[in-house]
Amino acid sequence: MTEVKSDIEIARAARKKPIQEIGGKLGIPAEHLLPYGHDKAKISAEFIAETRSRPDGKLILVTAINPTPAGEGKTTTTVGLGDGLNRIGKKAVICIREASLGPCFGVKGGAAGGGYAQVVPMEDINLHFTGDFHAITAAHNLLSALIDNHIYWGNELEIDTRRIVWRRVMDMNDRALREIVCSLGGPANGFPREAGFDITVASEVMAILCLSKDLKDLENRLGDIVVAYRRDKSPVFARDLKADGAMAVLLKDAMQPNLVQTLENNPALVHGGPFANIAHGCNSVVATTTALKLADYVVTEAGFGADLGAEKFFDIKCRKAGLKPAAAVIVATVRAMKMNGGVKKEDLGTEDIDAVRRGCANLGRHIENVKQFGVPAVVAINHFHSDTPAEIEAMKAFVATLGEEAIVCRHWAEGSSGIEELARKVAALAESGMSQFAPIYPDAMPLFDKVDTVVKRIYRGTEAIADKAIRDQLHAWEQAGYGHLPVCIAKTQYSFSTDPTLRGAPTGHVVPIREVRLSAGAGFVVAICGEIMTMPGLPRSPSSERIFLNERGYIEGLF
């Protein structure tokens, strides 16, 4: 390759089709597409309701090895595979998450794929898009305001101001808001108390929106949110503050999935984007279930590596939404294998077949894990210019020892023509009827045992451990009727263990549960294992300093 164009150059050169034409490919009439500009649209709730009785297409999950600084290209592969399936004559749509606004101004990097496998309009997708995240922020903060307002006017519900668990949110990286004292300044401003902000993607409202079947389900779940406890530790719900109705009104439009297109003019639903640590990290159930009614193949992705992302996709999203994934793709790169094999980032350009072989232990474990859920898997080697034939061969040989196949994909450089082989393999797997999907633990298992099961079977640790206070809290929630919920484990994405520097396939580690949280509206219990940041900060030189409108009015520096 003599000339490499940047992502933004490629995206700008895209020949986008009117969004009505893209919707037409999925059989959506123009009156049921609510346009946002000429290249984005929401699919109307009415149309979605009409499709409910149709048969489902095949659901394909794209997941990955543990992320390394080398980058694995999961979204890029998701987009590429969608284009590849369309190229080989299949009716396919991709479902991915929306991007969070805040991080755009911190560290360079968009969330719309890359190279010749992107969704467009990428500037919009990375900025305000159709306003969904702003709606979530508003709904979340309305509830926050109603809590303090209730206390201000007499606190009839007897909320213990020391036990308010509902914080505020902002779609911004702002460490100064992590811990605050609010309601200062005298009686007119309320009762001073400790409070704080999370980033919007960490809001339980985001998780709720992404797990709700429809508006009615959404409103019920919003009402179920536990916002605080009384002195007797009984919960106070959003419903008690009569907040659920107004929150649902604020989220009415946001519940409708967003349609955009790939560079190759294939349809893509981009909807929802919960954190992948304290939440489940998948695009919305509404988008996925709608896509399954509109296409024969739906390609979706899950956050982080398969230990976190795929596990939550299977055990939370698929379990709760009744989804049956037909096949999984595990994305890996030669570079990431080398880093897992001990090579430093600056040495990645040098061929090192032994390091590749050592690093494959990480990949191998993810393959085994996905198969534990009964889902057939194939490995996608996302090709980089610097990969050598011998390195690729080493990866393929390793995967073959597990009885599986690894396929080199060049969608980044070549678009769909570079990913045809993977597309054919995925279609064959999906059509084979091999998938016998089941979650890895039953609903009826006690909450602690659910965490312990994931630790042992997925993370391959010795056991989960927790203080008595945490075990007591889990028991209390079981007594209160939350025992049937799945668990959502928040731990580092960089390792199977809780030590981010432990690459490869570590064993013998214990996983300590530091804290547990109840997301009663979303419908899961969060087990926090390690330091999890729910409000990021900005770096010393934030990328916002280099973002501007150029002379032609185009956005520079965003990607």
Added chain:
Amino acid sequence: MTEVKSDIEIARAARKKPIQEIGGKLGIPAEHLLPYGHDKAKISAEFIAETRSRPDGKLILVTAINPTPAGEGKTTTTVGLGDGLNRIGKKAVICIREASLGPCFGVKGGAAGGGYAQVVPMEDINLHFTGDFHAITAAHNLLSALIDNHIYWGNELEIDTRRIVWRRVMDMNDRALREIVCSLGGPANGFPREAGFDITVASEVMAILCLSKDLKDLENRLGDIVVAYRRDKSPVFARDLKADGAMAVLLKDAMQPNLVQTLENNPALVHGGPFANIAHGCNSVVATTTALKLADYVVTEAGFGADLGAEKFFDIKCRKAGLKPAAAVIVATVRAMKMNGGVKKEDLGTEDIDAVRRGCANLGRHIENVKQFGVPAVVAINHFHSDTPAEIEAMKAFVATLGEEAIVCRHWAEGSSGIEELARKVAALAESGMSQFAPIYPDAMPLFDKVDTVVKRIYRGTEAIADKAIRDQLHAWEQAGYGHLPVCIAKTQYSFSTDPTLRGAPTGHVVPIREVRLSAGAGFVVAICGEIMTMPGLPRSPSSERIFLNERGYIEGLF
């Protein structure tokens, strides 16, 4: 009238036309309308640039007496007059402000007109609309985050953390956020300091967006924002934090005016909505100047009564944007005259001609004031069912003594057919060439004298007074090159004085300047006279408790 429909019933029964058809009435090609659903669109910046060389239509200001709890119906009259002008064969467009989201959940009441004089879709306009306010919130808070981030990483600019004047904003009524301490929780979260939130409409970014000619002007003004001072009191600008480029990127779409329609399918631009106390309270300059290129008549409104709204419209918006208003309409009601004449709200149903006559003193002063700016005026009596013929006659007779005309308008109940007479009068005034518009003070006047001029000539007080510290601050800004700016006076909207209970036409009052603020980006100096709340609270029983989606998915309780 035997049956009175509610605003929401009327709005829901509206037969909306596709927004492209509405745009077509103004000669906007479909490709230059960026749709948001089927009934809202932004007008592209490219198209706006193309219209720059066209001649301007006539600009009509709708203003009002001092507001009373009886309601005067300024927006309703603005919408009605636009429809009325179209009805009598004129090509007219209205320009009004966008609604703030936060207050919707506090006290019932939308901002899209009423009765048969409304803009639609009213639910959208009162909620997220096209996301402009969310974009302003994000741009504002990005700057806030960059300030604390700069301090966190070493504070190279030597910002005095006690002198940070840039707060954060949220589009929510949340008194708990008025005064906070942020950056608590240890070294990772920064340096603790006092901070706080205003509501988004009070953001200087809102005022800047509404006063900027184009994106370049916007970016320059964003850079000019003073965010803090050093220990030597020298200012630190947003430009010093390299925030202006990214903020402009966030506001790129929000700068494009929004097109919707009235119930009678006439075009309406709804764009921007700055506070009318600490800011100038008018819709955007871009919307108004664009409308003037597309129609023969542009009907717009200003916030609060004419003492605040019209004065700022003339002295800030028109002065800075080079606008020449051709005529003004002063909205008054029989009910409001009675309240100004001393009648209590519960007694408004009883005829009281003497009270009407007494209350007319308030109206008379506003008529005189508007004429001081050289703009011909007519009084619109916004008709209520309970008004008696004798009361209306008393109002008309009073206005006639000032050599002007008062015209009864029934647009609320009858739509455009009820406001034909006013439309004909306004058209005649505008075409008469009578307007000799000039601001009431020159740019070169010292800042304090500007306030004093408004106090004496508009508020009819004895004088403006201020402590030495405030006068020194004004001198310091004059020395720093800000002396040419207009002043933006924040005082109660209920009285010509600073005492909200002093209705009618008080005299002899002094106006104390309690505080001054520099809005260097927006381009005015704020003089705060009295208690001004920039972050409202919610009432004991907020209207959010009664807002929900009904069985048909329609929004209930919002209006």
